[in-house]
Amino acid sequence: GAGVSQSPSNKVTEKGKDVELRCDPISGHTALYWYxxxxxxxxxxxxxxxxxxxPDKSGLPSDRFSAExxxxxxxxxxxQRTQQEDSAVYLCASSLARRGSSxxxxxxxxxxxxxxx
Amino acid sequence: AQKVTQAQxxxxxxxxxxxxxxxxxxxxxxxxxxxxxxxxPSGELVFLIRRNSFDEQNEISxxxxxxxxKSTSSFNFTITASQVVDSAVYFCALRFTxxxxxxYIFGTGTRLKVLA
Numbered sequence: 716g717a718g719v720s721q722s723p724s725n726k727v728t729e730k731g732k733d734v735e736l737r738c739d740p741i742s743g744h745t746a747l748y749w750y751x752x753x754x755x756x757x758x759x760x761x762x763x764x765x766x767x768x769x770p771d772k773s774g775l776p777s778d779r780f781s782a783e784x785x786x787x788x789x790x791x792x793x794x795q796r797t798q799q800e801d802s803a804v805y806l807c808a809s810s811l812a813r814r815g816s817s818x819x820x821x822x823x824x825x826x827x828x829x830x831x832x
Numbered sequence: 833a834q835k836v837t838q839a840q841x842x843x844x845x846x847x848x849x850x851x852x853x854x855x856x857x858x859x860x861x862x863x864x865x866x867x868x869x870x871x872x873p874s875g876e877l878v879f880l881i882r883r884n885s886f887d888e889q890n891e892i893s894x895x896x897x898x899x900x901x902k903s904t905s906s907f908n909f910t911i912t913a914s915q916v917v918d919s920a921v922y923f924c925a926l927r928f929t930x931x932x933x934x935x936y937i938f939g940t941g942t943r944l945k946v947l948a
Contacts, residue, residue: 750938825875
């Protein structure tokens with residue numbers, strides 16, 4: 716497909732378990748973002764990957780959250796020892812942006828709805 | 833500080849009415865971008881428009897129009913002759929650069945309900 720894909724679409728887990736969320740960006744997009752959206756709220760930035768540069772992790776809420784990206788392709792967001800407050804929709808977006816580029820538009824995936832019981 | 837404010841939490845209109853969604857932003861940057869996204873009930877965010885800080889021309893796309901005014905730091909979005917399919921949450925976002933990386937800040941969104 717041409718868009719950003721995410722898997723799974725829904726994940727229900729028990730408190731204390733680890734979860735891994737996957738994002739496949741649009742082919743050729745060098746930038747990849749993860750956001751969290753709690754029910755009825757706006758988007759909260761988590762982490763940003765740009766090519767081979769060190770990721771911007773400034774939005775990760777705790778050390779239980781980590782993310783990796785292989786080159787300019789798939790990214791995984793891992794939440795360890797999940798808590799109930801981690802319940803949210805996790806959105807991934809990708810864009811063509813390169814450092815120094817003057818334009819950048821993010822295209823979003825459908826999200827993964829995480830429910831921690 | 834960098835900030836995006838969407839003061840309208842929820843708006844309800846009757847079909848065919850015009851509606852304006854407000855967005856006010858704060859930034860220290862002279863070069864920045866503003867965006868609007870639509871999030872329908874299906875959940876996937878849909879890009880609507882990007883505007884850079886040097887282009888204050890208003891834009892019209894079908895029933896959608898955007899009014900960018902740097903003097904008031906606003907980037908408002910108007911839907912003319914609203915339709916039920918316009919029902920969604922609309923987010924305004926600001927992109928700025930910090931330490932050589934791009935950052936996005938989203939507003940909290942405005943939920944638009946268009947009633948038949």
